[in-house]
Every structure is written in structure tokens, then in C-alpha cells.
Amino acid sequence: MREFRGKLALIIGVIYVAFVAWSLYGAVMPVETYLFRMVHLGFIYALAFLVYPLSKKQDRWTRWLDLAFAILGVLAIAYALVDLDAFIRRSTLPDPPDLFFGLAAILLLIELSRRVVGNTFTFVLLGFLLYIFFGPLFPGPIAHKGYDIDRLVGHMFMTLEGIFGVPLSVSVSFVMLFVVYGVMMDAAGAGQFWMELSLALMGRSPASAGRGAVMTTALLGGPQASGVATTMSVTPIMWPILKKAGYTADMAAGLVAAGGIGAVISPPMMGAAAFLIMQFLRVSFWDVIVMVTMPTVLYYVGTFMMVEMEARKHNFAPPDSTGKTFVEVMRTRGYHLISIAVLVTLLVLGRSPEDAALWAIAAVIATSFLSKDRAEWLTPARIWDATIEGAKNMLPVAILLAAAGLIVGVFSLTGLGLKISNIIMSLSGGSTILALLLALLASFIIGLSLPITATYIMTVVMVAPALVKVGVPEHVAHLLAFYFAVLSEVSPPVGLSPSAAAAVTGGNPFGAMMQAWKYSLPAFLVPFFFAATTVGANLLIVGASWGGFIEATATAILALMFLAVGIIGFFRGALNWIERAILIVIACMMVLDPIDLSLMGLLPVAVALVVVARNYFLNRPTARTV
Numbered sequence: 001m002r003e004f005r006g007k008l009a010l011i012i013g014v015i016y017v018a019f020v021a022w023s024l025y026g027a028v029m030p031v032e033t034y035l036f037r038m039v040h041l042g043f044i045y046a047l048a049f050l051v052y053p054l055s056k057k058q059d060r061w062t063r064w065l066d067l068a069f070a071i072l073g074v075l076a077i078a079y080a081l082v083d084l085d086a087f088i089r090r091s092t093l094p095d096p097p098d099l100f101f102g103l104a105a106i107l108l109l110i111e112l113s114r115r116v117v118g119n120t121f122t123f124v125l126l127g128f129l130l131y132i133f134f135g136p137l138f139p140g141p142i143a144h145k146g147y148d149i150d151r152l153v154g155h156m157f158m159t160l161e162g163i164f165g166v167p168l169s170v171s172v173s174f175v176m177l178f179v180v181y182g183v184m185m186d187a188a189g190a191g192q193f194w195m196e197l198s199l200a201l202m203g204r205s206p207a208s209a210g211r212g213a214v215m216t217t218a219l220l221g222g223p224q225a226s227g228v229a230t231t232m233s234v235t236p237i238m239w240p241i242l243k244k245a246g247y248t249a250d251m252a253a254g255l256v257a258a259g260g261i262g263a264v265i266s267p268p269m270m271g272a273a274a275f276l277i278m279q280f281l282r283v284s285f286w287d288v289i290v291m292v293t294m295p296t297v298l299y300y301v302g303t304f305m306m307v308e309m310e311a312r313k314h315n316f317a318p319p320d321s322t323g324k325t326f327v328e329v330m331r332t333r334g335y336h337l338i339s340i341a342v343l344v345t346l347l348v349l350g351r352s353p354e355d356a357a358l359w360a361i362a363a364v365i366a367t368s369f370l371s372k373d374r375a376e377w378l379t380p381a382r383i384w385d386a387t388i389e390g391a392k393n394m395l396p397v398a399i400l401l402a403a404a405g406l407i408v409g410v411f412s413l414t415g416l417g418l419k420i421s422n423i424i425m426s427l428s429g430g431s432t433i434l435a436l437l438l439a440l441l442a443s444f445i446i447g448l449s450l451p452i453t454a455t456y457i458m459t460v461v462m463v464a465p466a467l468v469k470v471g472v473p474e475h476v477a478h479l480l481a482f483y484f485a486v487l488s489e490v491s492p493p494v495g496l497s498p499s500a501a502a503a504v505t506g507g508n509p510f511g512a513m514m515q516a517w518k519y520s521l522p523a524f525l526v527p528f529f530f531a532a533t534t535v536g537a538n539l540l541i542v543g544a545s546w547g548g549f550i551e552a553t554a555t556a557i558l559a560l561m562f563l564a565v566g567i568i569g570f571f572r573g574a575l576n577w578i579e580r581a582i583l584i585v586i587a588c589m590m591v592l593d594p595i596d597l598s599l600m601g602l603l604p605v606a607v608a609l610v611v612v613a614r615n616y617f618l619n620r621p622t623a624r625t626v
Contacts, residue, residue: 254515447488
């Protein structure tokens with residue numbers, strides 16, 4: 001990013017604040033849909049080309065070219081807004097100026113994608129756009145008649161199906177407010193509170209250091225709603241503690257990354273994909289929070305169990321006392337929970353996410369003055385700085401969501417999602433479990449090159465219709481795609497979070513990636529738990545019965561324990577490969593056959609418990625002789 005000083009820094013700062021203020025205004029006052037989204041995109045063009053240079057060589061010509069791109073992007077939006085009604089009506093037959101500015105807007109967005117999101121995502125984006133023109137050249141199942149430039153511009157730039165579709169709506173309406181809320185919390189010192197709270201709770205056992213790392217990422221991750229941000233916040237704090245306990249650099253980086261990625265599915269904030277679920281399913285944000293709560297708990301349960309078994313296996317050293325008790329932390333910094341309580345309470349009462357976020361931001365500002373450290377008070381000057389920081393954090397997300405709108409537009413224009421859905425249906429033969437495995441494979445492949453939000457968007461439009469056809473409820477299909485997209489972030493051979501953590505610990509990026517994958521392996525079972533059977537669907541709580549929820553939860557927790565013991569190969573002592581294989585197979589079987597009072601429901605669990613109990617009693621410590 002370019003660094004600005006003096007008057008230029010002030011001008012860019014004002015644009016940043018206006019970028020945020022537009023979303024705040026839309027949360028308070030009703031704004032026409034096209035206008036609201038178009039102005040948001042105008043700010044993206046104005047800021048992104050000035051902030052992210054064309055190349056590392058920032059000479060005078062590069063600066064002038066970036067300025068020209070920014071002006072052209074703003075002019076494209078201004079042109080559309082001059083006579084918006086007539087502009088919208090011409091979407092089926094664009095005029096020459098419509099084509100010029102529409103193509104300019106699309107090409108500029110592709111260039112921003114290259115600069116900010118990365119080459120791989122940009123190539124994927126270009127591939128989808130080329131698919132619009134060359135549809136007849138593709139194989140039969142995914143072929144289409146092909147479309148010309150008029151249809152491309154009309155659909156992508158002049159309707160709510162492309163650039164100005166659901167992803168951009170989520171960007172301006174929801175993600176911006178929650179990003180600002182997270183930045184305000186951080187500016188008020190909430191990050192330090194989560195750190196102190198988790199360290200006070202982690203205890204003094206061999207597993208305490210690992211538990212502390214997972215607990216810290218879980219607590220800090222919810223408000224930050226970013227796996228990489230959480231990982232980079234926690235790693236410098238936890239690495240010395242983990243190192244002293246006995247963790248290698250790769251293990252520590254992988255563990256923190258595995259915990260940090262859970263931030264994206266951790267209520268109450270989560271990532272941008274959660275707001276997309278709300279929009280796609282047309283449910284309240286509170287419903288999304290409720291649905292994702294138990295899968296999030298199970299994600300961390302699985303990670304905790306991996307940490308516990310590994311600590312027993314390696315006999316890690318317990319950490320030193322931190323000096324602060326839970327009561328002391330809550331007494332001195334517990335006020336940071338007030339804003340989260342405000343947010344959750346308003347969502348429970350049925351208020352909109354925008355309204356809840358606004359009041360939560362207000363609560364953060366008000367409670368910041370309870371801190372004894374004046375540097376944490378959110379004075380007007382610090383609010384200004386935090387707002388600019390929030391806008392900086394939001395800009396890459398906004399660019400990704402705007403560009404993702406082009407991909408969604410390709411699916412809606414060509415019917416590609418339905419075509420791929422039919423392919424999945426034919427390959428699965430109507431089998432739910434095969435359809436789920438194909439969904440995992442699709443998400444895994446897509447997630448190799450795309451960020452979580454883009455992975456979710458592409459996966460859900462391709463696999464959700466197929467899953468619904470084999471009997472998976474729609475809300476379950478969307479949560480499944482969301483969960484798989486999140487897990488793709490720690491799946492080798494590409495993993496941004498573990499690679500970033502390895503840079504701090506001094507580990508090998510690929511080694512850290514493999515460790516993160518190991519720690520999160522039990523979590524890969526979780527989507528199958530809530531998607532494979534009607535009993536498992538109770539884990540999403542919506543429409544669940546208490547009996548079904550208890551049965552599904554007990555099944556999931558036991559299966560995660562068996563899987564963790566099988567993967568690590570240790571409970572109270574080492575397990576042989578046959579015992580490990582039995583536990584892993586039974587854990588996977590429990591996905592399709594939840595615990596019940598039938599013979600088939602109890603027999604696998606009984607066999608696994610016998611294996612664990614045998615290990616426990618065979619490895620009891622012998623009594624000392626005097």
C-alpha cells in the first residue's frame with residue numbers, strides 16, 4: 001500500500017472516513033438499492049487505485065496512471081447515476097456510452113482484483129468471464145449458446161445480478177459495520193482482555209499451553225472475524241509459551257492457525273460469508289448465529305481433544321503462572337463484554353444486524369472510558385484513526401466481494417450452477433454421502449486458490465442445488481458449503497494462516513500447513529454430522545427437537561474424541577495401528593449411524609469405548625515400592 005503524508009494523507013483519510021460514513025448513513029436512513037451499492041463501489045474505485053499501486057515501481061507515470069484509473073472508475077458510477085431509471089431500463093439493450101463505461105467498470109474491477117486479491121483469483125475470474133463468450137466450445141454438460149458484449153455489460157453492470165448483486169450488498173450493508181466494530185474494540189484494548197482472560201483460564205497441566213492457544217484464538221477470533229488477523233494477533237503472544245512447553249515451530253504455527261481459522265465461524269461476528277448466508281437464505285442474522293453455534297463449538301472441541309492427546313503423548317511442560325486470575329481479569333477489563341452483550345441482545349430481540357452493530361459501536365465507545373489506561377479511551381481523535389483503520393481493513397474485502405459479484409453473475413446468466421449441480425447429482429447417483437464427499441472435493445479444489453468468501457460463493461452456487469435434490473435441507477446445504485470453505489483455508493498445499501504464523505515462529509510454511517491440517521482434521525467430520533442424517537441436522541438447532549439435539553451432540557463429541565485419539569495414537573499410553581484404525585473407522589461410521597438404543601447404534605460406540613478403556617487400564621501407573 002502507498003504511504004501518504006501531509007495534505008495527501010489528510011485527503012485520503014477524509015475519503016476513508018466518507019467510505020465508512022456512507023455505510024453508517026445507509027444503516028440509519030433508507031437509501032435506494034442501486035444508489036447505495038453504486039456509491040459504495042465508487043468509493044472502492046476512488047480509494048483502491050490510489051492506495052494500491054500498479055506496481056512496486058512507483059514513479060510519476062505510475063501515479064498519474066493510477067489517478068486516471070480512479071477518476072475513470074468514479075466517472076463510470078457517476079454516469080450511471082445521472083439518470084438512474086433510464087440507465088436501468090436500458091439493461092437489455094445498452095447504448096454505446098453504457099458499453100464504454102460498463103466495460104471500463106468491469107476491467108477496472110479485474111485490475112483491482114489482480115492488485116489486491118491476487119493473480120490466482122483474477123485468472124479464475126477471467127476464466128468465468130471468457131466462459132460467457134465461448135459457451136458453445138465447452139463440453140456438452142456445461143455448454144451454452146454464448147453471449148456478446150451487450151449482454152455481458154447489461155447483466156453485469158446494469159442489473160443487480162452482477163457487480164451490484166448480493167456480495168456487494170453484503171459489503172456495504174453489513175461487513176463494513178462489523179469490521180469497524182472490531183477495529184473499535186481493538187482500539188479500546190479488547191484484544192489484551194481476550195489474551196489475559198484465556199491465559200488466566202488455561203490451568204497448569206501439560207495441555208495447558210495448547211489449550212491456551214486455542215482458547216485465545218477462539219475468544220479473540222469472534223470479534224475480529226478474520227482467521228489470518230486472529231492468527232497474526234495471537235502467534236507473537238503464544239509462541240514463547242508454546243515453545244517453552246515443548247512445541248516445535250511448525251506445531252505452534254499450525255495450532256494457532258487451526259484455532260484462528262475458527263474465528264471465521266465464531267459468533268457473534270464471523271466473516272463476510274455469514275452475511276451472504278443471511279442474504280441467500282433470507283433469514284435473520286440471529287438465525288445464522290444460532291445455526292453456526294454448535295458446529296463452532298464442535299470445531300473447538302475437536303481441536304481441544306487433539307491438543308489434549310498430543311500433550312499426553314509428548315508430555316509437554318505446564319506453563320508458568322501468568323500472575324492474573326480470572327476474577328482479576330474480569331474486574332479490571334470485564335467491561336469489554338458489554339458491547340458484545342448489546343450486540344447479541346439486540347439480535348435476539350429481532351433488530352437488524354446494521355442496527356445492532358451501530359449500538360455495539362456506541363457501547364464500545366462509551367465503555368472505553370472505563371479503562372484505567374487513557375490510551376484506550378476512544379476520544380474523537382482516536383475514533384477518527386480507528387475509522388480510517390477500519391476502512392483500510394475493509395477495502396480488500398470490498399474489492400473481493402465486488403469481484404465475486406461478477407462470478408455470481410456468470411452463474412445466473414449462463415445457468416452454470418444448475419449444470420454443475422446436475423453433474424454432481426449424476427455422479428452421486430442420488431446418494432447423500434457421495435454428494436457430500438463431492439461437495440468437499442469441490443470446495444477443497446476451489447479453496448486452493450480462492451479466499452474463504454469466494455470459495456463459499458462458488459461452492460454454494462454449484463453444490464447447494466445438488467444437495468437439496470438428494471434431500472439435504474437448504475439451510476444445511478449453505479452451512480455445509482460455509483464450513484467446507486473455512487476448512488479450505490488450512491488445507492494443504494495452500495494455507496495462508498499457517499504460512500503467516502510460520503513467519504513468526506520461524507517454522508517451515510508447508511510444515512506449519514500440515515500441522516494445521518492435523519489439528520483441524522476432526523473438524524472435517526463436523527459438516528458430515530449435521531448434513532448426512534436428519535438426526536445430525538439437529539446440531540443446527542433451527543427446527544431441532546431436544547432429544548434429537550442431545551443425541552446428535554453426544555454422537556459428535558464421542559466421534560471427535562475417538563478420531564482425535566486415533567489420529568494422535570495416544571490416550572493414556574500409545575495405541576497400535578490396529579487400535580488407531582478401529583477408532584478412526586468407528587468415528588467415521590458414527591456420521592451415518594448416530595447413537596441410539598438399537599444394536600447398530602450402540603455396538604460401534606461400545607467397541608471404541610472398549611479400545612479406549614483397554615488402553616487406559618493397561619497404562620495405569622505402577623505403585624512405587626519403598
